[in-house]
Amino acid sequence: MKKIVTTLLMSLAITTVFAQDKNKKVEMEVDGKCDMCKNRIEKAALDVKGVKYAMWDIPTHQLSLVLDERKTNAMQVKMAMAEVGHDTKELKATEEAYNKVHPCCRYREDGSDDSGNH
Numbered sequence: 001m002k003k004i005v006t007t008l009l010m011s012l013a014i015t016t017v018f019a020q021d022k023n024k025k026v027e028m029e030v031d032g033k034c035d036m037c038k039n040r041i042e043k044a045a046l047d048v049k050g051v052k053y054a055m056w057d058i059p060t061h062q063l064s065l066v067l068d069e070r071k072t073n074a075m076q077v078k079m080a081m082a083e084v085g086h087d088t089k090e091l092k093a094t095e096e097a098y099n100k101v102h103p104c105c106r107y108r109e110d111g112s113d114d115s116g117n118h
Contacts, residue, residue: 020069031087044084
């Protein structure tokens with residue numbers, strides 16, 4: 001019986017390791033307005049260990065990622081976004097972090113032009 005339990009536990013551990021994708025494609029919405037936001041968002045994402053690719057689209061606010069699930073996950077990227085002043089659906093930046101972004105990047109204050117011409 002002990003041998004069966006050990007075998008099952010080993011099988012489960014192996015399955016869990018192989019279920020993690022080293023090139024997982026992930027998309028998430030990240031609030032921002034302009035090219036400065038784009039640079040900040042992409043840099044913060046790429047600074048997360050395990051993120052291999054990051055591109056934020058200004059008009060749609062979609063951040064496209066390729067990440068290694070063995071090293072990181074989407075929530076760690078969302079935490080990085082909040083740390084640099086950008087909201088996601090799950091995490092909001094603190095007022096302190098938000099207030100550090102350039103005034104033209106402040107997306108919470110008005111529904112002004114999102115053209116990215118900053």
